[in-house]
Amino acid sequence: MMAESPIRLQLRTERRDEEFAKEDQPIGDFTFNAKVADVFDDMVSRSVPYYEEMQRMVCELAQDFAVPNTNLYDIGCSTATTLLTLDRMINPNVTFIGIDNAPDMLEKAAQKIEHADARRPIDLKVVDLHQGLHMENASVVTMLLTLQFIRPLFRERVMKMIFSGLNDQGCLLLVEKLTSEDTAFNRLFI
Template sequence: MTKKALHIVLETERRDTVFGQDEPPVGDFSFNAKVADVFDDMVSRSVPHYEEMQRMVCELALDFASPNTRLYDIGCSTATTLLALDPVLDPSVKFIGVDNAPDMLEKARQKIAQTGTQRPIELQTADLHKGLYMENASVVTMLLTLQFIRPLYRERMMRMIYSGLNEQGCVVLIEKLTSEDTTFNRLFIQHYYDFKRRNGYSEIEISKKREALENVLIPYRLEENIQLLRETGFKHVEVFFRWYNFCGIIAVK
């Protein structure tokens, strides 16, 4: 996948002003219609090296996807990853996108229709805290999703993924991290906010979004994510991307 290909998927999105100065106060962050309408701009301006991470996910998926199996994108949001994977993987691989936000899935349907892809892409609404049935999967992607699942339910979710994966299948995670070392944690967060400022977010927007996410996005330490994968049963676990408090992890069954 080229950067141009990802840009085509994103170019119709509106600019994110959800947490702007003139916007009304918000409670806990929610993937509602207002967020869905600007989500692609939001994530591209809020996640460092977002396009490169998508490209790497496509490369890794190609390494492990087998013909006549399934690829699940858990927390598929507006289908950016599924559409990036579409031209890369064998046509016999069935794509299934799962999300708990109907507004995000509606945006995903619109984007899929606009691309004119010939691959059937199934979209499912599911409460990830209640679990998910999967089968015949060679690849599972969870990009910036596990961090939104309450810690009490993360082990169960990972075991369901492991159960649904075929031997030599993989799960690809992108996660925001926290650090046990308070000095590094403070510095990494500071550099992350600098990144958001460079992308046009104001101090008010950064502050309001931080407050909205406080009880919703609960990051693990890198060691905790790796331990979760290993205790689930994954034989091989490796970090493939790292930028301050963001990382990509791949685990193979």
Template sequence: MESIEQDNVFKEEISEASDFKFGSKVVKVFDDMVNRSVPHYGEIQRMVAELAADHAQKDTLVYDLGCSTGTTMIGLDTLVSQDISFVGIDESDEMLAKCDVKLQQAGMTRPYELRAADLHGELSIQNASVVILCLTLQFLRPIHRKRCLKNIYKGLNPGGTLILVEKILAEDSVFNRDFIKYYYDYKRRNQYSDLEISQKREALENVLIPYKLSENIFLLEDVGFAHCETFFKWYNFAGIIAHKK
């Protein structure tokens, strides 16, 4: 397995800030970045895998939207029946190339497809029993989120499952400042400097737009999902599982 390169993307002072992009510079360090930036990331991935394993149906597809470097699919592979195929979709060609390498290095033998697509556009999903959006929907512009979820709902088989993990806002804005402080304290414990934290926050400001947990659940229910349940919560991060009627 290739070694994980340390995230130094925002380590040096940047004279002119630009919006965060999943380009080659981020792809190289993505695995380190997400593990040091998302609280309980390993446990979230384990929970997603066991939820998917219980709800994936024989001879169907499991979709990972915003699959990045393939960590979720590698976790799924050990638990999901081998008669189920995977489809990983990401906008970044660089991410998909690294994902393919990681899946092969992990020894994945099941059929899988990696597809480049912008989730802001039309999304083709067919014969899906599980669709995963792990820290992906938050990067879609709000005006496109409902359409994306409608496409997912349409492509899921009856009884299909959506697993959604998102960065969120507090229900009561009075707690937002506290939750953000705790989150930045978490990043400092993972050896991110104040400069790195502030520069990444500025880069993400117009790119990652979080909703409240209740707003995400409302969106899911509005497009037809039932039985929405929160399976993970840490200050300003949450995981939701929802079923198609």
């Protein structure tokens, strides 16, 4: 019998996402609040095609670029799934910094980190990317499905700030949804 992948173990939650199945729920803007944070791992693993595979590939690539005595940033770290997976794969002398703009998501991330027995401290920071971002000494930056939540007007500035914080030979591992002019292709990936 094959062992369950570490990423799948990370994504398993006690509570299945049924937040948006309620019929009497008022319609409003989606927010990463405490209710969403509580079921986020289940929500994202079921709603993003190939999410587990995406996590696996990003973590394998990060291994090739992470350098001891540098920083690894996860921008839009949500509940720390990527950071916790990387924790077992990356040299313990790499400092991990998780950035998110949703305090409830970071609270859930802190709980997961505490229960996961991480090999290193993981610094979690509330940052509104629209207000700016300071990074330094980065050998790896991951940004998974985050750019879409940054207003288009600010995206170029955020990317320049990331670039300015990257060391020579550092990398940005960016995963994002995209659309195509081919509607059949869009339907396949949506």
